[in-house]
Amino acid sequence: MGLLYGHGGYMAALTPDEPLHALDDQTWRDVVAAMDRTYSELVDYQERLEAQNRELDDMRQFMASVLSSISDMLIVVDRSICIERTGGAFGAILGYDTAPIPGTPLADLVDPDAGQGLTDTIAEVMRDRSPRVVEVGFLTQNGPTPLDVSVSPRLDQRGRSQGVVLVGRPLGELRSAYLELEASHTALQNAQAQLVQHEKLASLGRLVAGVAHELNNPISFVYANTHALEKYTRRFETYFDAVQAGKSRPELVALRDDLKLDRTVKNLRGAIDGAKDGAERVRDIVEDLRRLSADGSGERVRFDMVQTARTAADWVVRGTKTPVQIAMHGEEQAFATGNPGHVQQIVMNLVQNAIDALADTADPLVTLSAQDHGGKTVLHVSDNGPGISDADATAIFDPFFTTKPVGKGTGLGLSISQKIAQENGGTLTLVRTGPDGSCFELCLPAGDPE
Numbered sequence: 001m002g003l004l005y006g007h008g009g010y011m012a013a014l015t016p017d018e019p020l021h022a023l024d025d026q027t028w029r030d031v032v033a034a035m036d037r038t039y040s041e042l043v044d045y046q047e048r049l050e051a052q053n054r055e056l057d058d059m060r061q062f063m064a065s066v067l068s069s070i071s072d073m074l075i076v077v078d079r080s081i082c083i084e085r086t087g088g089a090f091g092a093i094l095g096y097d098t099a100p101i102p103g104t105p106l107a108d109l110v111d112p113d114a115g116q117g118l119t120d121t122i123a124e125v126m127r128d129r130s131p132r133v134v135e136v137g138f139l140t141q142n143g144p145t146p147l148d149v150s151v152s153p154r155l156d157q158r159g160r161s162q163g164v165v166l167v168g169r170p171l172g173e174l175r176s177a178y179l180e181l182e183a184s185h186t187a188l189q190n191a192q193a194q195l196v197q198h199e200k201l202a203s204l205g206r207l208v209a210g211v212a213h214e215l216n217n218p219i220s221f222v223y224a225n226t227h228a229l230e231k232y233t234r235r236f237e238t239y240f241d242a243v244q245a246g247k248s249r250p251e252l253v254a255l256r257d258d259l260k261l262d263r264t265v266k267n268l269r270g271a272i273d274g275a276k277d278g279a280e281r282v283r284d285i286v287e288d289l290r291r292l293s294a295d296g297s298g299e300r301v302r303f304d305m306v307q308t309a310r311t312a313a314d315w316v317v318r319g320t321k322t323p324v325q326i327a328m329h330g331e332e333q334a335f336a337t338g339n340p341g342h343v344q345q346i347v348m349n350l351v352q353n354a355i356d357a358l359a360d361t362a363d364p365l366v367t368l369s370a371q372d373h374g375g376k377t378v379l380h381v382s383d384n385g386p387g388i389s390d391a392d393a394t395a396i397f398d399p400f401f402t403t404k405p406v407g408k409g410t411g412l413g414l415s416i417s418q419k420i421a422q423e424n425g426g427t428l429t430l431v432r433t434g435p436d437g438s439c440f441e442l443c444l445p446a447g448d449p450e
Contacts, residue, residue: 073147073168076154079161081106081122093170095141106166111137111144121151126161129153135171146171195416215282222278225271232268235259300424303340304333305370305377305444312347313368316355322364324355330369336377336444338424343444346420346428349413350381350440357385357438377446382432382439393433 074088083106086099094109106122107115114137121134131152137144147168154163242255256262306328313326336343351366358364361384369380388396399415414428421428426444433439 071169073166075106075109075166075168076163077106077122077166078163079126081119083109084163088167093140093147093168094138094145109138111139113137114144118149118151122164125151125153125164129155129159129161136168138168192419218278218281222275222282225275225278228267228271229275232264232271235261235264300338301340302335302337303343305336305343305379306330306332306334308340308343309347309368309370309379309381312344313351313366316348316351320352320355322355322359324358324364324366326351327365327367328369329367330371330380334370334372334377334379334446336426336446338426338444342420342424343442346417346442347379347381349417350442353413354381354383354385354438358383361385372446373443375446376426376443379442379444380431380439381442382437384437387435387438388430388433393430396430397428 072088073090073093074086075083075090076085076087078084082102083100083104084102090096090099100109107119110118118134118136121132125132131150133148133150135146136149137146139145148171149166149168152165152167153161154165156162239252239255239259239261242252247255310328317324317326347368351368354366355364358366363384365384367380367382369382371378397414397418418428421442421444424444426442428443429441431439431441
């Protein structure tokens with residue numbers, strides 16, 4: 001049989017009997033060069049194939065390690081709802097020592113009562129090509145175990161459904177996680193409530209000196225008038241004893257003049273009124289303290305922002321040693337909706353911070369201004385202090401952030417005040433700061449509580 005070779009665009013046959021020298025030198029060189037190229041291409045192809053095989057092996061090992069580290073159960077199902085492959089924590093969750101044989105119907109692993117629901121879900125996922133989550137009972141050695149199963153479509157290169165991938169996790173773990181999350185959320189809410197109450201008590205503690213002074217004055221007044229009433233009582237008792245003893249009229253007149261009963265009667269009314277005024281003043285102070293230290297869980301009502309702000313500012317001034325002037329501007333009445341006790345605490349924090357910032361100011365002044373603005377009631381608390389730096393202004397409402405020395409502030413006042421404002425349907429913001437002072441704005445709804 002002849003050997004075909006090509007040269008110059010034609011094919012020629014070399015018979016076995018024809019000597020090789022019959023080929024010209026150029027044709028032979030072409031044959032050798034073609035063989036070299038073919039061999040080189042085969043070697044290069046072999047090297048690329050071996051490299052791709054190594055990459056494929058690495059990828060298989062990587063995927064195997066990933067699948068083995070998954071804490072969820074993994075099942076790959078074909079279009080006939082039979083198992084192609086399992087992975088992840090399949091054996092650990094369902095209690096299988098070996099993986100099911102490929103082609104095993106998925107229904108063999110599922111509680112018969114829930115099997116039809118899972119089959120319908122898989123059909124919907126393959127039809128709609130959108131994942132779904134369903135609760136399914138899988139059969140284990142301990143009986144049916146509920147799993148939270150995510151069913152996702154498995155598509156080919158043309159986007160056609162080839163089956164689904166099931167990823168399942170025991171519901172017990174999820175429910176335990178939800179319970180832990182709920183407990184953490186409840187603990188956080190309790191901690192926030194405690195922080196609010198602690199900040200109130202801290203504000204109350206700063207006012208102890210002023211409160212003691214406020215209580216001392218009316219109590220001293222009541223005490224002095226009580227002594228006067230006791231003295232007046234003894235005079236009347238002496239006179240009535242003389243009347244009971246049957247003294248003569250001239251003697252009684254002389255005794256009356258001696259005891260100065262006419263003046264005593266006039267002073268008696270003044271002592272009673274004075275004692276009454278002092279007692280009422282003590283009652284009002286105690287009532288203010290009770291409202292201030294309450295937990296603030298009352299309902300939202302309509303109240304006068306101006307009066308509430310004035311009362312809060314007065315309480316702060318009573319307890320401070322800084323000689324500061326408080327000025328009220330704006331409208332005489334501005335009604336807002338919220339919890340007056342909460343709002344009072346916000347204003348007290350703002351005024352206290354303003355006074356602290358005015359420690360080195362020559363003529364310290366804190367100005368409060370309230371006005372109605374488009375269905376909102378706005379209160380501005382400003383000072384003529386040195387202002388707040390740009391870096392501090394961006395973090396002024398962050399919890400535990402403070403520019404005060406250690407031991408002088410907790411860093412919670414503004415953070416809690418902002419939260420309280422939000423809980424009352426309003427906002428608390430820093431609207432201006434600079435070398436001429438700072439201004440905070442408290443905005444609350446002015447409408448009916450409903």
